[in-house]
Amino acid sequence: MSDWTDCLDFGVSIAKQASETVLAAFVLQKEVQLKSSPADLVTETDQRVEQILISAIRARFPLHRFIGEESVAAGEPCVLTDEPTWIIDPIDGTVNFVHRFPFVAISIAFTVNKQTEFGIVYSCVEDKLFHAQRGRGAFLNGEKLQASGQEDVSKCVVVTEIGAERDDLALSTMTSNILRLLQLPVQGVRALGTAAVDMRRGGVVMDTDGSDFDMMSRRVIAASSTSVANSIAQVVQAFPCRRDDDDPTRCVCGAAGVKGE
Numbered sequence: 001m002s003d004w005t006d007c008l009d010f011g012v013s014i015a016k017q018a019s020e021t022v023l024a025a026f027v028l029q030k031e032v033q034l035k036s037s038p039a040d041l042v043t044e045t046d047q048r049v050e051q052i053l054i055s056a057i058r059a060r061f062p063l064h065r066f067i068g069e070e071s072v073a074a075g076e077p078c079v080l081t082d083e084p085t086w087i088i089d090p091i092d093g094t095v096n097f098v099h100r101f102p103f104v105a106i107s108i109a110f111t112v113n114k115q116t117e118f119g120i121v122y123s124c125v126e127d128k129l130f131h132a133q134r135g136r137g138a139f140l141n142g143e144k145l146q147a148s149g150q151e152d153v154s155k156c157v158v159v160t161e162i163g164a165e166r167d168d169l170a171l172s173t174m175t176s177n178i179l180r181l182l183q184l185p186v187q188g189v190r191a192l193g194t195a196a197v198d199m200r201r202g203g204v205v206m207d208t209d210g211s212d213f214d215m216m217s218r219r220v221i222a223a224s225s226t227s228v229a230n231s232i233a234q235v236v237q238a239f240p241c242r243r244d245d246d247d248p249t250r251c252v253c254g255a256a257g258v259k260g261e
Contacts, residue, residue, distance in 0.1 A: 040164035049090035093194030107196035147203030
């Protein structure tokens, strides 16, 4: 099972099953709790979906490890080891979910030896299931995806996220980065409210400073080409946040990033 395809197929299956819980709750009034800020929300559905996923995976693969966003928020450690590890955001886009804005995704990654073997993003309301496997490419509902390969950043739209932080430094960094991107120029800047959906088809991935991508850094650029990624990296400032493995109370697994295509 060196290519971990059995795990991928199982992950796709349980993501579809868990989406039924998300969709059933999507139209209902939510009981909302706050985590780190007024924009960092969690609902009972987030917690329930994470437990559905972890329980199903643990029953099938009892020796595997987990990093779950809501489990970490509740106090479990956020530690990435060499062991087979499932990294789960049960509802990526909880603010969207609360307000019935239709970009809501179940996000699952699977790592071995700290290297990502596959990722699954199921945009539940859109009924779009994206998956990518190391060395085999990316797919949407089973159909092969291809990044545009665009080399000219002035012909790109950039998708980024505002994030949950509301302190002055975080807000000034975010707004100044949007200004810098528009001045490159790019054709537009968008924020869908779910980083997993934002980055579903990047051909090149790197840190926001142009170095190699580090999953625990909370910083990522996913772009159509190295040229576009470098153009973005040259103008954006690093977002002021600690690493996931330095902050045991919150795990967002690289959500502060930008995508250009």
